[in-house]
Amino acid sequence: MSLTHAEARERSALIAVQSYDVLFELDSGRTFRSRSEVTFACRQPGTSTFIELTNATAVTVTLNGERLPAQAYSDQRITLPALTAANTVVVEATLPYVNDGEGMHRFDDPADGATYICAFGGMDATQRIFACFNQPDLKATVHLAVRANTAWSVLANGAFESSASGLTTFSPTPPISPYLFTMCAGPWHSVRFEHAGISFGWHARASLGAQLDRDADELREVTTACFDHYTTIFDEPYAFGPYDQVMVPGLNWGAMESPGCITFRDELLFRGQATDAERGLRAEVIAHEMAHMWFGDLVTMRWWDDSWLSESFADYMGFQVSAAVTEFDAAWLRFSLGLKGFAYRADERRSTHPVAPDPGSVPDVDTAIGIFDSISYGKGNSALRQLVTWLGEDEFLAGVNAYLSQYRFGNASLDDLIDALDTASTRDVRGWAQSWLRTTGFDTLRVGRDGDVPVISREGDRQHRTRIAAYTIDNDRLREVSTESYEISQASLSLPQLAGLAVIPNSHDETFARVLLDPLSWGAVRQGLSTIEDKTVRAVVWSTAFDMVASSELTPTELLDLVAAHLPSESHASIVERVIDRLGGVLSSWIAPDALAQAHRQLASTFDSVLDRASDASILLAATRARVRSASTNDVGMLEDWLRSERTSHGVDVEADLRWRIVGRLAELGAIDEQRIGEEAQRDKSTQGEQGSARALAAQPTAEAKAVAWEALFGRSATDSNRTFEARAKGFWSAEHADLVAPYVGRYLDEAPSLATRSQGVAQQIGDAFPVHAATPETVKQVRTALAAEPPTVLRRIWEDRLDDLERSVRIRQVRR
Structure with missing residues (x-):
């Protein structure tokens, strides 16, 4: 049951929670034992309330020394009757480990077989870990004890208190909301340091210990610089004792x-x-x-x-x-x-x-x-x-x-x-x-002209304070003439001092408003985008270009032409990478399947130009990844050469991440088979290898591969963890295989609702597996029908968003110029 706002208000008016005493016994099997002792006050003695606990078995509940009957636990809630002014409830239960990130998440590392157990709260997941009054305005201290493998270290919200015979205890926390609780147990590799009188730590799986050691200096520098800044600008000191940061699997x-x-x-x-x-x-x-x-x-x-x-x-x-x-x-x-x-x-x-x-x-x-x-x-x-x-x-x-x-x-x-x-x-x-x-x-800030004079028309009624940049064309380059801040509080703003110039409102992105340029200004930036000296203005123009496609002011083809003209000359690595990232969405949603091959060819040529001109390591890596993604069957030999030599033709090392990108693309092109993918998985026995092979297997362009992947995703015996599910779904719904996966669109819409009832996290994962490439009028009708059948709340929200996105994509694909 989803807690309602009315229930939460009624409960917070009735009770005040003082403390939780929590004990976990982390078994080696599929379940763990949880004991929660909760003290709370009641403002109306004699009334009743409830405490949440989800998916529990072997539940015993004692309220103020009296054992409650078994039927007190029903529909994931425990009824607490006849409260007194001061109350103590003790709940003991057996709960399941999960692999979907909602509750007590258990992860077995394929790299070394080590086990990690992490309590992931958030929203209403903490009740999958221990009995609690699970709403944000019922704060309480938490005193935690964990009985676990003696070879493990345990981390939690509170400061370490003691450890003996496999029992680790922590000092009570300050008052916190239940959704903020966490606990992480396993053979962590740790890097600890002191700063400003506080103990800091970074922790990761043992198999990632080398990576943590490699990045430790950077992580420490970022952590301490941010901490010093916050404790300077905020009057309230940091209030929660030690500061541990844990790189966890499955969050x-x-x-x-x-x-x-x-x-x-x-x-x-x-x-x-x-x-x-x-x-x-x-x-x-x-x-x-x-x-x-x-x-x-x-x-x-x-x-x-x-x-x-x-x-x-x-x-x-x-x-x-x-x-x-x-x-x-x-x-x-x-x-x-x-x-x-x-x-x-x-x-x-x-x-x-x-x-x-x-x-x-x-x-x-x-x-x-x-x-x-x-x-x-x-x-x-x-x-x-x-x-x-x-x-x-x-x-x-x-x-x-x-x-x-x-x-x-x-x-x-x-x-x-x-x-x-x-x-x-x-x-x-x-x-x-x-x-x-x-x-x-x-709001929309639209550039118009009164003769040569730029006029910024505000469509909307919010007040904006933002900079407007003005440019002139000088030897095929855009030269900045001025950048000034303006208050835009009226329906229009005339700028006679900028007559004849190209102007870019919100040039430094200080407000939230769509920008639409007039033909003079757009023509100038289309010609000279990469020559704009200020990198922030270039980023704003790039973002505006993508927005123009979304609002049908620009076609995807025109956008790809802009990318071809200016991305090879872009010098800032983050701009190059973010443009490449945004292009992924363009390819999957806004370009029809029959135009994808041509789009890939054009982008491949563009990325080759980026690689030929680039000297920055980040640009080289980002462009190499993009070149892999745009590879066609004509590029199979090149990709195979990169795998064999473990180095690209532009000198980028083919490490694990890039290797799996290449393997996945070769699989999508039908250039390698299941045996080759299996050999790569044997070569890389890690989570990345596990997920990379799942994605590559699902990406193969055969009916047999798609059938096997579908069963792994949605079949009765499906056991994928959240991360593997995500990877496999990405491989399955290849936009280039639209005809091959078309029969599964309807099956997805039919079968997803029953699976989405397991938890919010599972519902989100299934919703995120939506076939965004299938932007056709027929799919729009199918989604509308599926929504009319009232799927679970979390899934319904995602599908409503995807329906809007599909309708937009259909419109964009139909635009011709």
């Missing part, structure tokens, strides 16, 4: 902000070469999760409608702080070309919602999972960036610090934050919040 999120023990998906510990953008992303995630120690952990939303108080702030801080204090200073550039574009798309779907939605629109936890999306992250981040631009950083931080201090270890809402910001500023912050945070959609 469904990019990372999780569990206080004192932050977990990251261990793909962020790169096995081989990594690009600057990948390392920059890792720094951004580290800064993002650290921001949560204040936004989300120290002060927590009361209900999930205010999840933006956690995620939008952490996302903004992640980019802002990593750009300011680490070597990865191109964070905002990557944001402009990445997450922000997805936020625009999300804000045009039927599922759009305000950054801070009304509580009534988030009636239960299953619905809440849907607002952890590009609006809460990308758009919320952009709104806060505009707020800081509008207010000034000093006033912004003054309000934020007042908010953090007032609600320390408590819960808060949008109104509470706005009160603090409003007090710190002479601006109308409340009006700003109503306009930016309580409404949907985005």
Whole structure:
């Protein structure tokens, strides 16, 4: 059962939770034992409430010394009757390990056979680990003990207390919400250090120990630089004791902000070469999760409608702080070309919602999972960036610090934050919040002309403070004439001082608004994009080009021509990589199957040009990966040569990641068979090898391979972990095999709903396996029919988004010029 907002409000009005005493006995089989002793007060003695526990067997419940009958546990809840003013409930149960990232996740490392067990909370998953009052506004201390293999080390939210005879205990945490709980057990490889009087640690699987040691200096430098910055700008000190960061297998999120023990998906510990953008992303995630120690952990939303108080702030801080204090200073550039574009798309779907939605629109936890999306992250981040631009950083931080201090270890809402910001500023912050945070959609800044004079027309009613750049063409190059900040608060802004010039509104991406250029300005940037000196403006123009395709202002073919003209001359590695990443979506969704071969040929030529001109290692690696993805049957010999020599023709080493990309492409082209893929898997007995082989096997262009892959994905005996499922699904739904997989589109829509009832995580994984390439009117009809059958809430939200995306893709594919 999904907890409703009404139930949560009723329960928080009734009880106050003081503490959890939790014991885990981590068995070597398929289950573990969990004991949870919870003390809580009741404001209305004699009434009843419930505590959550999911998928448990052998359950015993004792309330205030009295054993409750077995029927007290029903529908994943335990009824607690006849409460007194002070209560203690003890729940003991057997619970299953999972491999889907929702609960107590067990992972057996194929590299060395070692076992790792990690408690992944978040939303309503903690009740799959121990009995708890699972809502964000019922905070309590947690005192944890874990009985496990004596050869293992155990990490958790609390500070290490003692370890003897396989029992490890931790000091009680400060008050935290149940969704923030974590525990990680296994033979971790650890790197520890002291900083600012606090114990820090980075931890990874033993088989990734060499990679952790290789990156330890960089990880330490990023961690300490971000920590020093936060403790300088925030009045409240870091509140959660030791600061451990664990690279874990199987986490469904990019990372999780569990206080004192932050977990990251261990793909962020790169096995081989990594690009600057990948390392920059890792720094951004580290800064993002650290921001949560204040936004989300120290002060927590009361209900999930205010999840933006956690995620939008952490996302903004992640980019802002990593750009300011680490070597990865191109964070905002990557944001402009990445997450922000997805936020625009999300804000045009039927599922759009305000950054801070009304509580009534988030009636239960299953619905809440849907607002952890590009609006809460990308758009919320952009709104806060505009707020800081509008207010000034000093006033912004003054309000934020007042908010953090007032609600320390408590819960808060949008109104509470706005009160603090409003007090710190002479601006109308409340009006700003109503306009930016309580409404949907985005404004458009359209360039027009009154004769030679540029006129910026604002379609919408939000106030914007942003820079406008002006250029002239000088010897086939764009030369900047001016870049100035403007307040755009009226329907139009005339710029007579820029007469005759090309102009780019929002040139430094400080606001959230679509930009549409007039023919003069677009013609200039189309001619001279790669000659614009300011890299941020180049990134904004590239992002605008992709947005123009999404809004049918530009065709995919015209976009590929722009890429061919300017990407080979692009000097900034992150721009090259982000453009390449965005092109993947263009190929899978916006180009019809019968045009894919030509698109691949054009891109292959473009990437060859990039490689011929590049000297930067990150550009070489990104372009090599892209060249592999665009390879045709004519390139099979080249790819085989790279595998044999373990080096590309441009001097890039073919390490594990690149090798699996090559193997996967050869499989997709039908150039290698199951035996060859198996040989590669034997060569690389790692998680990457396991997932790479699953993807390659599913990518083979034969009916037999697709049938086997389908059974592994959706059959009765399917056992794939979350990561392997994701890899296999990507291989299965090849856009180039549209005819081959066409019969499975209907089967997917028919069979997915019953599988999606297992958990939120499973529903998301199945939803993410949607065949986005199948952008046809027939598929649109099929999805509408599937939605009419009322699939589970989490899956329904994903399918509604995919329906909108399919309809957009059909429109884009039909545009001809």
